[in-house]
Amino acid sequence: VQLQASGGGLVQAGDSLRLSCAASGRTFSSYDMGWFRQAPGKGRESVAVVNWSSGRTYYADSAKGRFTISRDNAKNTVYLQMNSLKPEDTAVYYCAAGRLTSTAAWAARDSYNYWGQGTQVTVSS
Secondary structure, three states, X not given: OEEEEEOOEEEEOOOOEEEEEEEEOXXXXXXXXXXXXXXXXXXXXXXXXXXXXXXXXEEOOOOOOOEEEEEEOOOOEEEEEXXXXXXXXXXXXXXXXXXXXXXXXXXXXXXXXXXXXXXXXXXXX
Protein backbone atom coordinates (compact mmCIF):
# COMPACT_ATOMS: atom_id res chain seq x y z
CA VAL A 1 0.00 0.00 0.00
CA GLN A 2 1.35 3.42 -0.96
CA LEU A 3 -0.09 6.52 0.69
CA GLN A 4 -0.15 10.12 -0.50
CA ALA A 5 -1.30 12.78 1.94
CA SER A 6 -2.48 16.23 0.85
CA GLY A 7 -4.59 19.16 1.93
CA GLY A 8 -2.34 20.87 4.42
CA GLY A 9 -1.76 24.60 4.47
CA LEU A 10 -1.54 27.79 6.45
CA VAL A 11 -4.74 28.82 8.19
CA GLN A 12 -5.81 31.02 11.07
CA ALA A 13 -7.04 29.81 14.43
CA GLY A 14 -10.68 28.79 14.20
CA ASP A 15 -10.47 27.81 10.54
CA SER A 16 -11.03 24.38 9.04
CA LEU A 17 -9.01 22.10 6.82
CA ARG A 18 -9.65 18.73 5.26
CA LEU A 19 -6.73 16.42 4.75
CA SER A 20 -6.87 13.60 2.26
CA CYS A 21 -4.83 10.45 1.97
CA ALA A 22 -5.00 8.57 -1.29
CA ALA A 23 -3.93 4.95 -1.23
CA SER A 24 -2.83 2.70 -3.99
CA GLY A 25 -3.26 -1.04 -3.86
CA ARG A 26 -6.20 -3.35 -4.14
CA THR A 27 -6.26 -4.21 -0.44
CA PHE A 28 -6.86 -0.67 0.86
CA SER A 29 -10.30 -1.56 2.19
CA SER A 30 -8.84 -4.24 4.45
CA TYR A 31 -6.56 -1.84 6.33
CA ASP A 32 -7.30 0.28 9.33
CA MET A 33 -6.39 3.85 8.46
CA GLY A 34 -4.97 6.37 10.88
CA TRP A 35 -3.72 9.93 11.07
CA PHE A 36 -0.73 10.93 13.14
CA ARG A 37 1.01 14.25 13.56
CA GLN A 38 4.41 15.51 14.56
CA ALA A 39 5.05 19.01 15.80
CA PRO A 40 8.53 20.55 15.71
CA GLY A 41 10.72 19.07 18.42
CA LYS A 42 8.09 16.55 19.47
CA GLY A 43 7.37 12.91 18.83
CA ARG A 44 4.80 11.59 16.41
CA GLU A 45 1.44 11.27 18.09
CA SER A 46 -1.79 9.61 17.12
CA VAL A 47 -4.76 11.71 16.07
CA ALA A 48 -7.49 9.37 14.82
CA VAL A 49 -8.12 5.98 13.23
CA VAL A 50 -10.98 4.38 11.33
CA ASN A 51 -11.51 0.63 11.41
CA TRP A 52 -11.53 -1.06 8.02
CA SER A 53 -14.58 -3.26 8.52
CA SER A 54 -16.84 -1.63 11.09
CA GLY A 55 -16.00 1.97 10.30
CA ARG A 56 -15.60 2.57 14.01
CA THR A 57 -13.42 5.55 14.85
CA TYR A 58 -11.07 6.44 17.68
CA TYR A 59 -9.68 9.86 18.52
CA ALA A 60 -6.99 11.35 20.65
CA ASP A 61 -8.34 13.60 23.37
CA SER A 62 -6.91 16.62 21.53
CA ALA A 63 -8.98 15.75 18.46
CA LYS A 64 -12.30 14.79 20.01
CA GLY A 65 -15.13 17.10 19.08
CA ARG A 66 -13.09 18.98 16.46
CA PHE A 67 -11.70 16.39 14.06
CA THR A 68 -13.55 13.75 12.06
CA ILE A 69 -11.90 10.84 10.28
CA SER A 70 -13.70 9.10 7.45
CA ARG A 71 -12.90 6.82 4.58
CA ASP A 72 -14.20 6.16 1.11
CA ASN A 73 -13.17 2.66 0.12
CA ALA A 74 -14.45 3.15 -3.41
CA LYS A 75 -12.00 6.01 -3.84
CA ASN A 76 -9.21 4.44 -1.76
CA THR A 77 -9.11 7.61 0.28
CA VAL A 78 -9.22 8.52 3.95
CA TYR A 79 -10.01 12.02 5.15
CA LEU A 80 -9.40 14.07 8.25
CA GLN A 81 -11.79 16.99 8.64
CA MET A 82 -10.31 19.44 11.11
CA ASN A 83 -12.46 22.20 12.52
CA SER A 84 -11.81 24.92 15.08
CA LEU A 85 -8.10 24.64 14.49
CA LYS A 86 -5.73 25.89 17.17
CA PRO A 87 -2.08 26.95 16.97
CA GLU A 88 -1.16 23.81 18.89
CA ASP A 89 -2.50 21.75 15.98
CA THR A 90 0.46 22.95 13.93
CA ALA A 91 2.36 19.86 12.80
CA VAL A 92 3.17 17.61 9.91
CA TYR A 93 0.26 15.23 9.51
CA TYR A 94 0.85 11.68 8.36
CA CYS A 95 -1.59 9.03 7.25
CA ALA A 96 -0.88 5.41 8.00
CA ALA A 97 -2.28 1.98 7.21
CA GLY A 98 -2.18 -1.12 9.34
CA ARG A 99 -4.11 -4.12 10.54
CA LEU A 100 -4.74 -3.47 14.19
CA THR A 101 -4.71 -6.48 16.46
CA SER A 102 -6.70 -4.78 19.18
CA THR A 103 -8.55 -1.58 19.95
CA ALA A 104 -5.80 -0.53 22.34
CA ALA A 105 -3.26 -0.72 19.54
CA TRP A 106 -4.78 2.09 17.50
CA ALA A 107 -2.56 4.81 18.91
CA ALA A 108 0.72 2.94 18.63
CA ARG A 109 3.00 3.85 15.74
CA ASP A 110 4.27 0.32 15.34
CA SER A 111 0.73 -0.90 14.67
CA TYR A 112 0.98 0.65 11.19
CA ASN A 113 2.99 -0.80 8.37
CA TYR A 114 2.61 1.90 5.74
CA TRP A 115 3.07 5.65 6.00
CA GLY A 116 2.45 8.60 3.76
CA GLN A 117 4.96 11.40 3.27
CA GLY A 118 3.19 13.94 5.46
CA THR A 119 1.46 17.23 4.84
CA GLN A 120 2.20 20.44 6.76
CA VAL A 121 -0.55 22.14 8.72
CA THR A 122 0.24 25.53 10.19
CA VAL A 123 -2.27 27.38 12.33
CA SER A 124 -1.56 31.00 13.11
CA SER A 125 -2.99 32.78 16.14
